[in-house]
Amino acid sequence: MHLVTAKVQLSPNVTRLDLEASRIAEIRQPGQFVIVRLGNGAERIPLTIADADPARGTIALVIQAVGKSTRDLVALEVGDSILDISGPLGHPTEMISSGRAICVGGGVGTAVVHPIAHGLHQRGVEVISIIGGRSREWVIFEEELRRLGQVIVCTDDGSYGRQGFVTDATREVLEAGGVDIVYAVGPVPMMRAVANLTRPFGVRTIVSLNPVMVDGTGMCGGCRVDIGGQTKFACVDGPEFDGHLVDFDLLAERLGTYREFEQQASAACEAGSCRVGLARPDPSSPAKP
Numbered sequence: 626m627h628l629v630t631a632k633v634q635l636s637p638n639v640t641r642l643d644l645e646a647s648r649i650a651e652i653r654q655p656g657q658f659v660i661v662r663l664g665n666g667a668e669r670i671p672l673t674i675a676d677a678d679p680a681r682g683t684i685a686l687v688i689q690a691v692g693k694s695t696r697d698l699v700a701l702e703v704g705d706s707i708l709d710i711s712g713p714l715g716h717p718t719e720m721i722s723s724g725r726a727i728c729v730g731g732g733v734g735t736a737v738v739h740p741i742a743h744g745l746h747q748r749g750v751e752v753i754s755i756i757g758g759r760s761r762e763w764v765i766f767e768e769e770l771r772r773l774g775q776v777i778v779c780t781d782d783g784s785y786g787r788q789g790f791v792t793d794a795t796r797e798v799l800e801a802g803g804v805d806i807v808y809a810v811g812p813v814p815m816m817r818a819v820a821n822l823t824r825p826f827g828v829r830t831i832v833s834l835n836p837v838m839v840d841g842t843g844m845c846g847g848c849r850v851d852i853g854g855q856t857k858f859a860c861v862d863g864p865e866f867d868g869h870l871v872d873f874d875l876l877a878e879r880l881g882t883y884r885e886f887e888q889q890a891s892a893a894c895e896a897g898s899c900r901v902g903l904a905r906p907d908p909s910s911p912a913k914p
C-alpha cells in the first residue's frame with residue numbers, strides 16, 4: 626500500500642500525486658518509471674517518476690487523465706492509497722557530463738523531461754528547456770525548470786510565452802549553434818517532429834517512448850518498438866531511444882491497438898464506474914511504504 630501524501634492540480638487535466646514509496650525514492654534515476662496498479666482488478670499502467678524526495682520517502686507521479694485508469698488515479702485524495710507500485714523500471718537517461726542540452730517537453734511530457742533536466746544540471750550541463758502547451762493554463766513545471774536554466778515557453782494560442790510550437794523555438798536554438806544533445810518527451814507527433822528537425826543538424830536526440838506496457842519486465846512483448854530495424858522492448862531496453870532511429874509510424878499504429886476497448890472503458894467510467902477496487906488504508910494498520 627502506498628499512501629497519497631500530497632495532491633496538486635497542475636493543469637486542467639494533469640495532476641501531481643506524491644506517494645509513499647521509500648525504496649523507489651532512494652534508488653530511482655532520471656528517465657525511469659514505475660508500473661502502478663490502483664487496486665484489485667485495476668489495470669497496470671506505466672508512469673514516469675517525475676520527482677522523488679528520499680528524505681520523506683516519497684515519489685511524485687504526474688498524471689494526465691486520458692482514460693479510465695488515469696482518471697481513477699487522479700480521483701485519489703490525500704490519505705487514499707495505491708495497492709502496488711513496481712519499479713524503478715527502465716534504463717536511466719543517457720546523460721552528457723558537460724556542454725549544452727535542450728530539453729523539449731510537450732504537455733505531460735514536460736513532467737518527464739524535468740528529472741532529465743535536473744540530472745543534467747547536477748552534472749554541470751547548461752540546460753535550455755523548451756516547453757509547450759495549448760494555452761497558459763496547460764503549461765506545467767515551468768518554475769521547477771527555471772531553477773535549472775533558461776526556459777522558453779511556447780503556447781499554441783500565444784496566451785503565454787511565445788506563440789507557436791516547441792519545434793519553432795528548438796530550431797532557433799539549434800541554428801544559434803553549440804547544442805550537444807536534445808531530449809524530447811511528449812506526444813508522438815511532437816517527438817517525431819523534433820527528431821526530424823535535429824537530424825540535418827547532426828545533433829544526438831533522445832526520445833522517451835510511450836508504447837502500451839503490460840508487465841514491464843520484457844515478458845509480454847506489448848511494448849515492442851522498432852529502433853533502426855531492430856525490435857526492442859521499451860520497458861527493458863528503453864524507454865529512451867535514439868530519436869533518429871525510431872519507427873514512429875509503427876509506434877503510432879500500435880498505440881491505437883486497443884482504442885475500441887479504451888473507449889468502452891472510458892464510456893463506462895463516465896457512466897460512474899471509475900475507481901475500481903480502490904485501496905484505502907486500514908486505519909488500524911498504517912500503510913507501509
Ligand SMILES: Cc1cc2nc3c(=O)[nH]c(=O)nc-3n(C[C@H](O)[C@H](O)[C@H](O)COP(=O)(O)OP(=O)(O)OC[C@H]3O[C@@H](n4cnc5c(N)ncnc54)[C@H](O)[C@@H]3O)c2cc1C
Pocket residue numbers: 658668669670671672673674686687688689690691692693694695696733736737834835836837838839864880881884887888891
Ligand atoms: C514508460 C512510460 C511512461 C509514461 N509516463 C507517463 C506519465 O508520467 N504521465 C502520464 O500521464 N502518462 C504517462 N504514460 C502514459 C500512460 O501510461 C497512459 O496514458 C495510461 O496508461 C493510459 O491509461 P488509461 O486507462 O487512463 O487510458 P486508456 O483509455 O486505456 O488509453 C489512452 C491511451 O493511453 C495509452 N495507453 C493505454 N494503456 C496503456 C498502458 N498500459 N501502457 C502505456 N500506454 C497505455 C494508449 O495510447 C491509449 O490510446 C507513460 C507511458 C509509458 C510507456
Ligand code: FES
Pocket residue numbers: 837838839840841842843844845846847848849858859860861
Ligand atoms: S511491457 Fe511487456 S515486454 Fe515490455
